[in-house]
Amino acid sequence: MIKFNKPYFTGRELPFIQEAIENNRLSGNGPFTVKCQQFFEQRYGFKKILLTQSCTSALEMAALLIECDSEDEIIIPSYTFVSTANAFALRGCNLVFADSNESNPNIDADKLESLITENTKAIVVVHYAGIACDMDKIMAIAERHNLYVIEDAAQGIDSFHSGKPLGSIGHLAAFSFHETKNIISGEGGMLAINDEKFIKRAEILWEKGTNRSAFFRGEVDKYNWIDVGSSFLPSELTAAFLWAQLQELDHIQAMRKNIWDYYYRSLLPLQEKGILFLPVLPEYASNNAHLFYVALKNHDEYVALAAHLKANDIQAVFHYLPLHKSPYIENKYGVQQDLPMSDFFGSTLLRIPLYPDLTREEQEKIVAKISLFFS
Numbered sequence: 001m002i003k004f005n006k007p008y009f010t011g012r013e014l015p016f017i018q019e020a021i022e023n024n025r026l027s028g029n030g031p032f033t034v035k036c037q038q039f040f041e042q043r044y045g046f047k048k049i050l051l052t053q054s055c056t057s058a059l060e061m062a063a064l065l066i067e068c069d070s071e072d073e074i075i076i077p078s079y080t081f082v083s084t085a086n087a088f089a090l091r092g093c094n095l096v097f098a099d100s101n102e103s104n105p106n107i108d109a110d111k112l113e114s115l116i117t118e119n120t121k122a123i124v125v126v127h128y129a130g131i132a133c134d135m136d137k138i139m140a141i142a143e144r145h146n147l148y149v150i151e152d153a154a155q156g157i158d159s160f161h162s163g164k165p166l167g168s169i170g171h172l173a174a175f176s177f178h179e180t181k182n183i184i185s186g187e188g189g190m191l192a193i194n195d196e197k198f199i200k201r202a203e204i205l206w207e208k209g210t211n212r213s214a215f216f217r218g219e220v221d222k223y224n225w226i227d228v229g230s231s232f233l234p235s236e237l238t239a240a241f242l243w244a245q246l247q248e249l250d251h252i253q254a255m256r257k258n259i260w261d262y263y264y265r266s267l268l269p270l271q272e273k274g275i276l277f278l279p280v281l282p283e284y285a286s287n288n289a290h291l292f293y294v295a296l297k298n299h300d301e302y303v304a305l306a307a308h309l310k311a312n313d314i315q316a317v318f319h320y321l322p323l324h325k326s327p328y329i330e331n332k333y334g335v336q337q338d339l340p341m342s343d344f345f346g347s348t349l350l351r352i353p354l355y356p357d358l359t360r361e362e363q364e365k366i367v368a369k370i371s372l373f374f375s
């Protein structure tokens with residue numbers, strides 16, 4: 001069986017975890033946490049990075065930071081992972097779902113303005129497959145209506161919009177190091193803070209509502225409970241693992257891109273015949289090869305191709321079911337919105353295996369079996 005995902009190990013994870021043990025410092029915000037945070041700040045120019053337990057918890061921090069509640073509406077793509085929306089549902093916000101582009105699953109910036117009301121507080125965007133959303137348009141709309149922009153960059157590590165790193169464009173951004181992402185730590189994530197006014201409070205939320213970070217820096221002589229918060233920071237064991245991965249970031253990206261390019265080249269003839277749709281990268285977007293998908297013409301073809309690949313020992317998987325039609329949202333609001341492109345990608349998009357240890361032989365088999373299906 002060719003598995004859909006296999007975590008990649010650099011071989012340096014255990015030595016760094018050993019070092020964390022020898023440091024006698026296992027709780028969060030220790031030397032490995034600081035090193036990882038500085039790595040991202042220096043390499044990508046983020047104003048401030050805080051490692052978190054997950055992208056989910058980074059999104060929850062973002063929702064706390066913008067101080068949204070039941071008076072506020074938050075615009076969120078329907079075609080995304082539940083965590084994107086859950087962070088705001090937890091704060092009691094009203095969720096307004098946005099449709100995808102016709103050419104790719106990212107939020108359709110041209111349809112955004114019609115969703116904005118006087119209660120709108122923020123737009124959350126998801127860079128699906130690590131491919132940038134139309135950030136020039138989205139930031140201009142946000143500025144015009146005085147809204148926050150939060151980037152769910154869970155899949156967007158080391159990817160760019162017109163040369164700017166994803167996660168550096170909105171006011172806040174959340175990344176994931178879940179084992180299915182490009183750079184991993186099992187569970188893990190980080191919050192990127194680009195609007196400086198959030199930095200001080202973010203550190204407090206991160207440390208259970210205390211000013212312990214300032215205390216460790218010697219800025220105050222006692223630490224105290226000064227705001228709400230939670231345990232958002234990961235342990236040093238997680239940060240040590242992540243540090244090992246970061247040593248090989250460029251190598252990991254190169255291996256993934258090599259596979260992505262092979263798939264694209266090999267499956268292009270099927271797209272040219274009008275049989276299926278491949279990922280579309282707008283001219284402003286770079287490619288971090290987070291995932292590779294094909295979208296079929298309809299759900300029946302999707303079901304048949306998925307079954308065909310499974311019968312050939314290839315694990316290919318769907319991605320998101322549209323959130324605007326989820327049981328949670330149906331129970332809460334009833335089905336109110338008609339989002340045809342979210343429905344389309346929800347019923348036709350099939351992801352195929354992509355990870356550094358996938359051999360060329362396995363890649364060839366996957367391409368051959370897809371081609372055979374349509375011959």
Ligand SMILES: *Cc1c(COP(=O)(O)O)cnc(C)c1O
Pocket residue numbers: 053054055056057080081083084126152154155175176177178187188189
């Ligand atoms: C993976 C993912 C998440 C969740 O990340 P965790 O680190 O598992 O919490 C959120 N949003 C998107 C778009 C994702 O792909």
